[in-house]
Amino acid sequence: MDAQRVDLILIGARGKVGAAFRQLLARQQLALLAEVNLDLRLLAAFDRRGFAFDAIGLAPGSLEGAMYARAGADVERLIEFVATRAGVPTIAVDCTASDEIADLYPQLFDKGIGVVAANKRANARTLAFYHGLQRSAREHGVPYRYETTVGSAIPLLGPLRDLRLRGERVESLQGVLSGSLSYILHRMHEGCPFSAAVVEARDLGYTEPDVMEDLRAIDLSRKLLVLAREAGFSMEVDDMRVELLGDLQIDVDDVVPALQLLDDGWRIRVEAALARGERWVAVAEATPDAARIGLHSLPAHSPFAQLAPGQNLIEIRTELQDRMPLRVSGPGAGVEITAAGVLSDAVSAAMHWPSRH
Ligand SMILES: NC(=O)c1ccc[n+]([C@@H]2O[C@H](COP(=O)([O-])OP(=O)(O)OC[C@H]3O[C@@H](n4cnc5c(N)ncnc54)[C@H](OP(=O)(O)O)[C@@H]3O)[C@@H](O)[C@H]2O)c1
Structure with missing residues (x-):
């Protein structure tokens, strides 16, 4: 039997996740061919600066x-090329954090191109836009996958979808969802100053390209919104309440000197929590009617307070799993693990191309 060829268009090709994804794809191409008869090729790759096609x-x-x-017209020409050739399923792999690329998804679906996204921007817009994307992908018979947008490669959105499909109502979600904030707080409990912990998290690739998105919980809010929507909660951005690090008014390119001004305040809060036998944890919670992100000082023995740096833990309570909630845990950030999750999504999208059934 001929191998099934599926082409990829990688967006954000030289970013951290994009570059790790390319290395992993290079290592796995032959194995995919040998093991599942899938000929996964990189048709094109681009970022804001450069473009490649073969x-x-x-x-x-x-x-x-x-x-x-x-x-100027490289991307438009590429989309037209894919739309007019027949027979090769094509998937755009979005490894950016760009709204401009999220704007492209409806056009991609319309041209018969699937999307695998590490970029959570599209699903965190209005509920109508989120539903519109799901509908459009379905109507055009193309895959739309974004497992890594919440909890990196932890299988979380897939299982939530399964619960929904088998009619098991989700009642609440509670978790530590930010790999970056949990890393930063963990290091602060070890005595690392706040600003230095932020720099470490950024250098390790745990934060968004703009670290202020992590510190203002903008990124975490988007994750909670996507998670809540996948659980079937009809949630808008305005339904989210964020009570985190206070009103962080830092609007400069080099945020580090501004963050250093907060080091003493944080040292005092952390020492006080440790003296009480507690630790600060950034907890995200949602029910069908409300969503909230807050910093809680929790007993050090609680499961959320015991997480390793960068680890996520999500508790899902459903009508059938209430007293004993479903718990999912694993690394919530990191370039390699995210790239691995993106490849999983791409392979799974390629192997279950919807219009083939
Ligand atoms: N790092 C993690 O642990 C992690 C975990 C889960 C999800 N993610 C998600 O993965 C995505 C990428 O993160 P990253 O850390 O790899 O970011 P990054 O290193 O800053 O890379 C971003 C890439 O996107 C490209 N890009 C930005 N705007 C673009 C546009 N309009 N058109 C084409 N390319 C564009 C950039 O190209 P230029 O260099 O040319 O600007 C760059 O190649 C983000 O959405 C992030 O939330 C990351």
Whole structure:
């Protein structure tokens, strides 16, 4: 039997997750062919600066040499090329944090191109936009997957969808969902100053490209919104209450000196919590009617307070799993693990291309 060829268009090709994804794809291409008869090729790759295309397939591990300066119409031409050729399912893999790329999804679906996203922007817009995307992907018979947008590669959105499909009502969600904030708080409990912990998290690739998105819980709010919507809760951005690090009014390129001003205040709060036998934890919670993100000082023995740095834990209570909630845990951030989750989504989307059934 001929192998099933599926082409990928990688967006954010030289970003942290995009680059790790390329290396992993390069390592796995032959194994995918041998094990599941899937010929997964990199048709094109681009970022804001550069573009690369090869109808036969680019070498994902050594892309730099193939990239040239991006011209205005490159992306439009690529989409038209894919739309007019027949027979090769194509998936755009969005490894950006860009609204401009999220704007493209409806057009991609319309042209028969599936989407695998690490970018959570699209699903965290209005509920109508979120439902519209789901509907559009369905109507055009293309996959739309975004497992890594919440909890990195932890299987979380898939199981939530399964609960919904088998008619098991989700009653509440509670969890530590931010790999970056949990890492930062963990390091602060070890005595690391707040500003230094933020820099460490950024250097380890745990934060968003703009760390203020993590500290203002903007990124965490988006995750909770996506999670709540996947649980079937009809939630809008305005339904989220965020009570976290206070009103962080830092609007400069180099945030570190501004964060250093907060180091003493944080040291006092952390020492006081430790003296009470507690630890600060950023907890995200949602029920069908409300969603909230807050910093809680929890007993050090509670499951949420015992998490390793960067680890996420989500408790899902349903009508059938109430007294003993479903608990899902694992690394909530990290470039390699996120890239691995993106590849899982791409492989699964390629192997279960909806319009083939
Ligand atoms: N790091 C993690 O642990 C983690 C975990 C889960 C999910 N994610 C998600 O993964 C995504 C990527 O994160 P990252 O850490 O890899 O970010 P990053 O290193 O800043 O990379 C972002 C990439 O996106 C490209 N890009 C931005 N705007 C674009 C546009 N309009 N058109 C084309 N390319 C564009 C950038 O290209 P230029 O360099 O040319 O600007 C860059 O290649 C984010 O959505 C993040 O939330 C990350």
